[in-house]
Each structure stands twice: as structure tokens, then as C-alpha cells.
Amino acid sequence: MQDSRATEITQRTIEETIVSGILSARIRPGTRLSENQLATLFGVSRTRVREAMMRLETRGIVHVSPRRGWFVVEPSAEDAMAVYEARRIIEAGLLRSMRSLTDAGRKALEAHLHEEKHALASGDRQRLTYLMGDFHIRIAELSGNGILVDILRDLTARTILISMLYQSDFHAAQSHDGHCRIFEAMQSGDFTRAAELSVEHLDEVEMGLDLTTRPDPLSELRNSLSLPPKTASSVSPQPDPKKRNFKGAINTC
Amino acid sequence: MQDSRATEITQRTIEETIVSGILSARIRPGTRLSENQLATLFGVSRTRVREAMMRLETRGIVHVSPRRGWFVVEPSAEDAMAVYEARRIIEAGLLRSMRSLTDAGRKALEAHLHEEKHALASGDRQRLTYLMGDFHIRIAELSGNGILVDILRDLTARTILISMLYQSDFHAAQSHDGHCRIFEAMQSGDFTRAAELSVEHLDEVEMGLDLTTRPDPLSELRNSLSLPPKTASSVSPQPDPKKRNFKGAINTC
DNA sequence: CGCGGCTATCTTGCATACAAGATAGAAAAG
DNA sequence: CTTTTCTATCTTGTATGCAAGATAGCCGCG
Numbered sequence: 163m164q165d166s167r168a169t170e171i172t173q174r175t176i177e178e179t180i181v182s183g184i185l186s187a188r189i190r191p192g193t194r195l196s197e198n199q200l201a202t203l204f205g206v207s208r209t210r211v212r213e214a215m216m217r218l219e220t221r222g223i224v225h226v227s228p229r230r231g232w233f234v235v236e237p238s239a240e241d242a243m244a245v246y247e248a249r250r251i252i253e254a255g256l257l258r259s260m261r262s263l264t265d266a267g268r269k270a271l272e273a274h275l276h277e278e279k280h281a282l283a284s285g286d287r288q289r290l291t292y293l294m295g296d297f298h299i300r301i302a303e304l305s306g307n308g309i310l311v312d313i314l315r316d317l318t319a320r321t322i323l324i325s326m327l328y329q330s331d332f333h334a335a336q337s338h339d340g341h342c343r344i345f346e347a348m349q350s351g352d353f354t355r356a357a358e359l360s361v362e363h364l365d366e367v368e369m370g371l372d373l374t375t376r377p378d379p380l381s382e383l384r385n386s387l388s389l390p391p392k393t394a395s396s397v398s399p400q401p402d403p404k405k406r407n408f409k410g411a412i413n414t415c
Numbered sequence: 416m417q418d419s420r421a422t423e424i425t426q427r428t429i430e431e432t433i434v435s436g437i438l439s440a441r442i443r444p445g446t447r448l449s450e451n452q453l454a455t456l457f458g459v460s461r462t463r464v465r466e467a468m469m470r471l472e473t474r475g476i477v478h479v480s481p482r483r484g485w486f487v488v489e490p491s492a493e494d495a496m497a498v499y500e501a502r503r504i505i506e507a508g509l510l511r512s513m514r515s516l517t518d519a520g521r522k523a524l525e526a527h528l529h530e531e532k533h534a535l536a537s538g539d540r541q542r543l544t545y546l547m548g549d550f551h552i553r554i555a556e557l558s559g560n561g562i563l564v565d566i567l568r569d570l571t572a573r574t575i576l577i578s579m580l581y582q583s584d585f586h587a588a589q590s591h592d593g594h595c596r597i598f599e600a601m602q603s604g605d606f607t608r609a610a611e612l613s614v615e616h617l618d619e620v621e622m623g624l625d626l627t628t629r630p631d632p633l634s635e636l637r638n639s640l641s642l643p644p645k646t647a648s649s650v651s652p653q654p655d656p657k658k659r660n661f662k663g664a665i666n667t668c
Numbered sequence: 669c670g671c672g673g674c675t676a677t678c679t680t681g682c683a684t685a686c687a688a689g690a691t692a693g694a695a696a697a698g
Numbered sequence: 699c700t701t702t703t704c705t706a707t708c709t710t711g712t713a714t715g716c717a718a719g720a721t722a723g724c725c726g727c728g
Contacts, residue, residue, distance in 0.1 A: 197680070207713045212680085213469045220470045222562070229680050229719045247512070248562045255508030259500070309475070309501045313566060450710070460683045465710085482689045482710050 172204050176214035181223060184234065184319045186292040187413060191236040191323040195224060221316045235323060239373040242324045246368045249317050250361050253298060256305055257357040263348050267304045271345050274300055278338050287412050290334055294415040295322055297341050318415065325413040328371040337367060337414035367414050425457055429467035434476060437487065437572045439545040440666060444489040444576040448477060474569045488576060492626040495577045499621045502570050503614050506551060509558055510610040516601050520557045524598050527553050531591050540665050543587055547668040548575055550594050571668065578666040581624040590620060590667035620667050 183189040200211045215232050218224040226232050237245065274297060281290040295318040302314040325332075340363035347356035436442040453464045468485050471477040479485050490498065527550060534543040548571040555567040578585075593616035600609035 196678095198678095208680090209712055209714090213466070216466045216469045217473045220473045226680080230721085231679060244560050244562050247558075247560055248566075251508035251512050251563065252505055255504035255511075258508075259504050305500075307497050307500055309497050309570075310504065313501075317562075449708095451708090461710090462682055462684090479710080483691085484709060 172206055172210065174214070174217075176200060176204055176206075176211060177217055180214070180218060180234075181221075181315075181319055184223065184322055185295055185315075186288050187322055187326060188288065189234055191234050191327050193234045195232040195234065197232065221319075223316065223319055235320070236327060237320060237324050239328070241320075242328060242371065242373055243368070245317055245320050245324060246364055249298070249314070249321070250364045252310065252314060252317075253301065253360045253364070254357040256302060256307075256310060257344075257348070257353050257360055260305065260348070260353045260356075262351070263304070268349060270300060270304075271348070275338075275342055275345060278341065282334055282338055291322065291413045294334065294337060294341075294413055295319075298415060301344075321415055322413045324371070325367075325415075328373055329413065330372040331370070332412040332414050333370060334412055334414055337363070340366060370414065425459055425463065427467070427470075429453060429457055429459075429464060430470055433467070433471060433487075434474075434568075434572055437476065437575055438548055438568075439541050440575055440579060441541065442487055444487050444580050446487045448485040448487065450485065474572075476569065476572055488573070489580060490573060490577050492581070494573075495581060495624065495626055496621070498570055498573050498577060499617055502551070502567070502574065503617045505563065505567060505570075506554065506613050506617070507610040509555060509560075509563060510597075510601070510606050510613055513558065513601070513606045513609075515604070516557070521602060523553060523557075524601070528591075528595055528598060531594065535587055535591055544575065544666045547587065547590060547594075547666055548572075551668060554597075574668055575666045577624070578620075578668075581626055582666065583625040584623070585665040585667050586623060587665055587667055590616070593619060623667065 180189065180195070195215065197208045197211045197215070200214075201208045204211070215224055215226070219226065223235060224232050225235050235241075274293070278290070278293045278297070281293055298318055299311060299315050302311045305311075340359070344356050344359045344363065347353070347359055433442065433448070448468065450461045450464045450468070453467075454461045457464070468477055468479070472479065476488060477485050478488050488494075527546070531543070531546045531550065534546055551571055552564060552568050555564045558564075593612070597609050597612045597616065600606070600612055
């Protein structure tokens with residue numbers, strides 16, 4: 163972060179840092195985000211941190227418990243279903259409205275799927291999680307509609323939080339296959355089929371969740387434990403085995 | 416909302432006041448929103464106003480020009496097309512995913528359409544504008560998906576801003592008919608047809624816009640005129656004839 | 669040993685002070 | 699009369715200070 167003209171870097175850096183931390187599953191649901199810690203971490207005052215938190219709150223990424231603190235959201239089972247339903251509606255509608263796949267688009271998706279394959283083979287879990295979610299954002303980008311891209315990015319972030327809470331086991335390979343099938347349908351120009359496959363894919367992933375088990379009955383208590391005062395970084399994951407009642411860390415989106 | 420303990424009222428009141436002002440077309444695109452004026456208007460400090468502005472900015476409702484001020488967004492023609500495209504995708508997808516219309520839902524829509532008809536007959540333009548947009552939010556509410564409701568509410572707000580900039584003439588009756596047709600298809604259980612009608616309806620409204628004419632080439636200049644220092648309220652409309660290069664004030668959504 | 673209450677210390681909520689950029693209007697020069 | 703320049707004033711950007719609620723740990727009491 164050391165720059166000659168230091169400012170300008172942290173205009174919306176805080177916001178994006180947290181979101182990208184979630185998109186790559188480095189930040190868990192329920193993580194405490196202390197204004198003070200983030201402020202010292204970014205070398206700014208609490209004011210800017212608060213503004214970033216406000217923005218993230220409207221995006222459904224964090225929430226505030228009055229006078230207690232900011233936390234990364236822990237979507238309930240109902241929230242989870244709503245997120246997947248919203249994604250099915252938007253992503254299927256998006257694919258259904260497509261008329262053609264540009265050459266640049268085809269190449270972008272091919273490159274992406276290649277990356278997925280590579281991450282799958284090399285076992286790079288964090289990168290795989292990121293890529294699995296990013297696929298859907300890439301598709302939104304093909305539409306050229308920035309509004310939908312923003313919406314789907316935030317929904318993807320929430321999806322990843324959901325899978326960290328509820329995903330009992332991950333079928334990354336199966337999910338990758340789903341992505342490939344969607345791409346093939348798109349390539350053949352059958353966007354109706356691509357939309358159907360997209361819905362099936364999301365259904366599949368949602369079915370892989372265990373939405374019956376309450377994710378973390380001691381959530382409130384864990385919140386107060388999740389950031390021991392001596393820990394400096396509130397953004398990095400804590401590999402404390404006591405908190406390992408979290409489910410798998412790989413998201414199949 | 417009237418509470419004996421006066422506070423608590425202004426937690427997110429500022430945000431909602433501005434949004435509802437837009438939804439009923441009382442606030443024009445490009446309106447300056449001075450932090451100081453809003454602060455004194457609501458009897459709070461600038462801090463809270465700023466937080467509300469930050470939230471509204473992420474919702475795509477206002478934007479800030481550095482060191483110059485906050486303004487209600489003036490969507491460009493490209494923005495306008497993106498908004499309508501997003502709405503087509505989401506609303507059609509939403510209808511297509513519906514399986515049944517509950518009795519409560521049917522009654523709610525019937526009541527709404529009755530209100531539209533009444534406002535149309537009585538010539539209550541402001542109320543009509545509000546209702547025309549609210550119809551689509553009501554449909555989203557039927558899905559029970561709060562995420563989609565929030566998204567569509569913000570898109571509707573932007574739609575109303577767009578129509579204030581680009582709508583050359585309004586066909587409120589035609590638009591009301593479109594709503595009725597969508598409702599009829601829903602009532603008959605043909606949600607695929609309802610989705611198609613929804614797309615047609617949005618196309619129709621978009622076609623009614625004049626997206627070729629630059630909405631307001633003197634936008635920057637007008638911004639500086641839009642709030643003469645002597646005017647106390649920055650939220651109420653200014654019926655200054657000089658700024659009447661705005662198009663029609665009724666939105667057909 | 670168990671339990672209740674107190675206090676020290678954390679957290680956010682909110683207002684305020686000051687800095688810096690942008691603007692408009694007056695004043696001055698052509 | 700026009701143009702330019704300067705200054706007074708307005709705007710947001712940011713940090714800081716203080717208040718109030720929530721929490722945890724200690725201490726004392728039963």
C-alpha cells in the first residue's frame with residue numbers, strides 16, 4: 163500500500179478488498195469487522211471505514227449489530243433459498259435474452275473454463291472457489307449490462323458465504339461440468355437450452371447444500387470469540403479448530 | 416412510525432424519503448442534494464446524511480461530484496437502455512418462474528389495478544406515476560423474494576428518473592392496459608404468456624422514450640442553477656419554467 | 669464452590685472542527 | 699464593454715472527540 167502519493171488508493175479499496183476476500187472465500191461468514199482494526203489496517207480513520215461498511219450493508223454483504231459490531235452476514239436458510247432463486251431468475255433470464263455469442267465472448271469463456279480445469283487438477287481450492295463464482299459473473303459481463311454484473315457479483319458473494327455455512331460436500335468437478343455444458347449450449351447458439359442448463363446447475367448446487375441443519379446455533383457466541391483482541395488481522399482466516407463446525411470451504415456456485 | 420421517543424425515526428428515514436420522493440416523481444434527476452440542507456431539514460448532523468448518501472450511491476440513485484455536491488443521477492441513454500434490459504430480464508424471469516397466483520396475490524393486484532384506473536380517471540398525475548411503477552414492485556412482492564423486490568424497487572426509481580428525462584409523451588392508459596393484460600395472463604395461470612407480455616410492455620414503454628435527443632446538454636450548468644441558495648427545501652420540486660426542458664412528468668414504467 | 673453485581677474497557681453512534689477544492693461575484697485591467 | 703484575476707464563500711473530505719451501550723472479567727458475598 164505504500165505509494166508516493168499515498169491517498170487515492172483507499173477511496174473504495176476497503177469495500178473491494180472485503181468483497182474480493184469473500185469471493186475467494188478468505189473471509190468467513192460471521193467474521194467480525196472492527197472499524198478500528200480496519201482503520202489502522204488501511205491507515206485511515208474510522209470515518210472512511212464506516213462509509214465502506216454502509217455501502218457493503220446495502221449490498222447485503224455485512225450487517226451491523228447496534229453498539230456491538232459489524233459482521234459479515236450469515237445468511238439464513240431462507241436467505242439462501244432466496245439468493246438461489248434470484249440467481250436462477252436473473253441468470254436464466256439473461257441467457258434466454260442472449261441472441262449471439264461474440265467471438266471475444268467465446269474466447270473469454272473458453273479461457274475461463276480452461277482455468278477452472280487447471281485449478282481443479284492442481285487442487286488450488288481458493289482459486290477454484292473464486293473461479294467457480296466468477297464464471298457466472300463472466301456470463302453476466304457478456305451481456306454488456308453493468309447493472310446485471312453488479313447485481314450478480316453481490317449475489318455471488320452471498321452464494322459463497324452460503325456455501326461456507328451449508329455446503330456439506332463439494333462436487334467441484336460436477337459443477338465444472340455444468341459450466342461446460344452451459345458454455346456448449348451457448349456456443350451452439352441454443353440460449354434457451356443454456357438457460358435451462360443454468361437453472362439445473364443452480365438447482366444442483368442448491369441441492370448440495372444442507373439447509374436443514376442450523377448452520378451455527380452458537381452464532382452469537384461465536385461472534386464474540388471470532389476475533390480475540392490479540393489477533394491483529396481481522397481479515398485473514400483463523401484456522402482455529404474450535405470453529406471448524408463450518409462446512410466445506412469450496413464453493414461450487 | 417410516530418414513536419413517543421422521538422429518535423429512531425431518522426435511522427434510515429433520509430434514504431427512504433429521497434427514494435419515495437423519486438418514486439412519486441417529486442424529485443427530478445439532477446437535483447442537488449446538499450448535505451447541509453438535508454442535515455438541517457432532518458435535524459441531524461451531516462454525518463448521518465452522508466451515510467444515507469453513500470447507501471443511495473451504491474443503489475444507483477445519487478452520485479457525487481467531488482467537492483461539488485451530491486446529485487440525483489441523470490441516467491444517460493445507455494444507462495436507460497441497460498435499466499430497461501435488466502428489468503425485462505428480471506421481471507420476465509420472475510413471471511416465468513411463478514407457478515401459481517395465490518388468492519391474496521390476486522386480490523392485491525386487483526386492488527392495485529383498481530387504484531391505477533381511479534388515478535387515471537381522476538387525473539392525479541403524481542399518484543399515477545407512483546402507481547405505474549409500484550405495479551412492478553407488487554409483482555416482485557408476489558414472489559416473496561425480498562432480494563428481487565429490493566432490486567426492482569431501485570430499478571423502478573431509476574426508470575422514473577429516466578422517464579423524466581426522455582419520455583416525450585406519456586400513454587398512461589396504454590400502459591395501464593398493459594398491466595391489466597399481464598394480470599389477466601397471470602390469473603389464467605399462463606405465466607409464460609405473462610412474461611412475454613411483460614417484455615412487450617417494457618419494450619413499448621422504452622419505445623415511447625426519445626433516447627436520441629440528448630436529455631439536457633447544459634446539465635452541468637443546470638446543476639448549479641437547480642438550487643438557488645435562497646431556496647430552503649432541496650427536496651420539493653421547483654416549478655421554475657426555465658428548467659422545463661424536461662420531458663413529461665408521468666412515468667408509464 | 670457458585671452467583672450476583674460492579675467496573676474497566678471495548679464497541680459503534682453521532683456531532684463537530686478543520687482542510688481543501690470548486691464556484692461565483694466583484695474588482696481591476698485591457 | 700469585455701476579459702481576467704482575485705477573493706469570499708460554498709461545497710464535500712476526513713479526522714477526531716465524546717457519549718452511550720454492550721461486554722468481560724474481577725471481586726465480594728452467600
